Amino acid sequence: MPELPEVETVRRSLLRLVGRTVARVATSGLALRAPVDEKRLARACAGARVDGVRRVGKYLLLDFSRGDVLLAHLGMSGRFLFADGDAPREPHTHAVFALDGGGELRYVDPRRFGFLRACSADEVAESPELRALGPDPLSRAFTVDGFADALSSSRTPIKSFLLDQSRIAGLGNIYASEVLHRAGVSPRRRADRLGRARAERLHRAIVEVLAAAVSRRGTTFRDYVDADGARGGNQFHLAVYDRAGEPCPVCNAAIRRVTQGARSTFYCPACQR
DNA sequence: GCATTACCCTGAAAGC
């Protein structure tokens, strides 16, 4: 389940693409979240050099030398993987970028909730996917005042607010639960009823939890790996996620699981208010 | 206009 720390880890592992040229592109022909336009993909990438790899929220952006951009989202189960050209392809390989000088970058996604689209640099800035995103919490755009303002305008439970990518771009189900625990805030509390002190604690917790997870190269629950196939290390540091019935690491009360917006939420009923 | 629900998809786990 790639969230911001996992996507950032993938981004860093993709940085060694910079300076490499894509020789050709092939796709499986199967639709991901949206159909993949193989011709447009080839027009953007084939014969073009990778000039940069960026991240916005959970989206990855590969900048190509002719000015095109590959916009990618890993969805639930998507992976970018480096491989030898003659190595057998994993099942559910949906795109292959053959590199000049040998080797391939492959996009593998069993559940096909991911997303791949090539566009021009102008189009990407105006793309509905990126325009819909709120501030990235590891960017300067994520300020306490802006966050507090956004909270005050929403009556939804804070857990659902944190998952809303138009409010903050990058949190998913694991880190939303972890952030609320770190801040001592109940997942059921209405966003507009947090108050300034809780908003500040929550803002700090978001930055701290995500930064710590990035430093541990993400959380590997089931199948997340970076482009070199390496697992993350943050799963050993989760306080509440997937720990229903286990003792809270802060106060020893039993961690609870509830369902909010069709997603599981894990929290400590004693220290989250 | 806002918040909630259904849906896409596959693999793992649970249930029979």
Next chain:
DNA sequence: TGCTTTCAGGGTAATG
């Protein structure tokens, strides 16, 4: 043991 059902969750579209 082996088949069937349920569940998980990213984002978006449809519904309330």
